[in-house]
Amino acid sequence: MGRVNYSFTSRLREEVSRIRRELWELLGEDERGALERLESMWISRSHVAESLSNPYLLGSLLLLAILDIEARLRRVEEELAKLELE
Numbered sequence: 001m002g003r004v005n006y007s008f009t010s011r012l013r014e015e016v017s018r019i020r021r022e023l024w025e026l027l028g029e030d031e032r033g034a035l036e037r038l039e040s041m042w043i044s045r046s047h048v049a050e051s052l053s054n055p056y057l058l059g060s061l062l063l064l065a066i067l068d069i070e071a072r073l074r075r076v077e078e079e080l081a082k083l084e085l086e
Helices: 008-026 029-044 056-085
Strands: none
Touching (some): 008 029
């Protein structure tokens, strides 16, 4: 029997779906928006990610940090847009 090799993009899409299933209900509205933006970026940049190894624990911690930063950045951008309109 031969070994089956799955494409990186397929594995990435499966992992992104798994992350969404595990985190979605635990996230606030800002963080959900951040996760959606990250998912889009991950898929579009899969060619870059393909060359990296990602230990699960460190990857999970990094993901949580990115979600927090993205949510905070979104709030700052919205506040800045309001100030620019005044």
